[in-house]
Amino acid sequence: MADILIIDDQDRYAELCRRAMPEHRYRGPVRSWREAAESLGRARGRVDLVLLDVHFDIPAEDLIGWEEEASAKVVERLQRTQGLLILRELRSRYPDLPVILMTSRDDVRLEEADDLDSIEFTYFLDDDYVDARSLAALIQGVEDQIGVRDAEGPIFWGRSLAMRRIRRRLEILAQGRLPVVLFGPTGTGKSLLARHFVHPRSGRTGSFVSVDLATLPKELVAAHLFGSVRGAYTGSVGDRTGAFEAADGGTLFLDEIGNLSLEAQKMLLSVLQEGRVTRLGDLKERPVDVKLIVATNEDLKARVREGSFRADLYMRLNPAAAVHLPALRDRGHDLERLIGHAMERTLSSPAFLGLLATYRSKHRVRGEGVRLHAGADIPEPEDGAVLFLFPERSMRLLRAHSWPGNLREFAMTVENAVLFALSELIDAPRTGRADLIQVRPQLVRDLLSHSPEAEPVDELDAEEEAPDGSWPVRVHLRPQDTLNKVAQDCERQYFTRLYLRYQGDFAAMAQLLLGSEEHARKVQLRFNQLGLKVRELKELLR
């Protein structure tokens, strides 16, 4: 199922799509760029695909590119090409959002928009006389393309622009000779990426060798990395091959590189510069050809400044091309899909399969398969599949959590949630739909309460947008308050929410509030009038 936004001045496509392809969720039709921007803002990254018409017979003032002195001919031209102008706006804000332009490539050329050919994620109909079958096939093709890339392990890439860029960068870095530096908090998948993404794409036939520098005793690090000969140090009873030699022709992954002593850093630098390693206590140099990947959660640049990390080694690690993996809390838009990804492992676990079989047998749910759904609505039963439902209130709690353990913590929470929800219901009498297993908010709250940075979640603070795009505000009223003060309290909360939603992009807020990005300055002034400090709001975005 895809979440599809229809941008069209008429209802025709929307009506036909809903009738012919009811398996998808549709938003719109929205009839102008302004409405589309609002709708995309409310959707908060949940839109999978846009169906965009080209000709918009709408009032002149709603057209992109319209100016007051525009002649009738210019207005008509704008109407005939409005979809292309909307596409450009979409591309500047959502560069990787797939868009199906409801026209053929030939006709776009006719409209003098040749440059659209080079834009990724833009799809054209073979023929703008479209029918249900060809459009359904195109949508399926786009879905498959996105789905394949999402599912390509080892971590869940999701659909955020940041993650797509990381993926592309890693694909390129994997093939080069330079080291790869992975920055990111714990649990973001650094070692998984090194082992299962970079190494297989490096074209190297040697082994993947991983060394966690945080767990090695400091005095053994050098011998472990570079090898040693008998008698090189107390207790060295024989020759030892180091990690560099073991990874010759392959990849060496050094996790927690910040733990390396200055002495070991010097030796590492020497190996990187010379392409040769000398075992401790030995004089013989041995050539090594290793693809080096290092990972850390530390700010190496700061460590260089304070003198605990060598500047020459830092520069040798190719910091300009470093990859920064985002914390899970910064990937909010991907959360719903991440649940599905996290559940995949659970679904094949013997514990889960055993519980599921018991549940099916006890409650006479015949059939097979498992489905997952997150959100306020409840899908209809489908061929005996058991439906795991994360209702909206549970999702709010998941979204509000800070996830200090990132993907690792998230995967465990989802696995526990699914297993506990299922086991709770095995012996419970079921009066409603037996195929439906709800992951209750209370269960989610209990699971999250064990997180190291868990704070009591205030339901109201955790509250996010309702399906209609609204959100609650909280106002404390005192008898002496003026209406103006009450209104400003609400406005402050509204603006704060908008600031967070648009990541501090005043132009985007101006587009929403005043219909044009050009009024960004006005919005900023209003922030000042309301006493909202942008510097403090920026802190919230971190």
Place this chain on the structure above:
Amino acid sequence: MRDHAARIKHDLGKYVAFQVRWLDDDADDEELREALTADLLATRRGPEGQVDVLTVWAGFRAGLVGEQPLEGELCVDWSDNEAFRAVDAAVEALRPAVASLRAGDALDLRAARGHAFAVADACKQLLAATRDA
């Protein structure tokens, strides 16, 4: 001229068979009638209301037979052009269907659908002809 033909392809060719194109070949009569009614009697929908296929074509046709100048151009007369005549004939073939749908009379729905597709195809050919010209 090309812009004019592009508008014909979009406003007439695309919408004259917009809904019927989405129906399966074995769609029932009720569905087919409903789709044809929308396509032929409301080929254009806009602030001026619903405009049928004959009126939409009449508006474009005048610019192709020298009755009125195309915007920014001198008058053109394509009345002898094969592609133009194909559109004209295909639209004319729809006239009885438009009348029957308007009156609620019986109608060979499948034949009418074929005529609607013929108009759409002829519009494409007209645009291609202007490109070649």
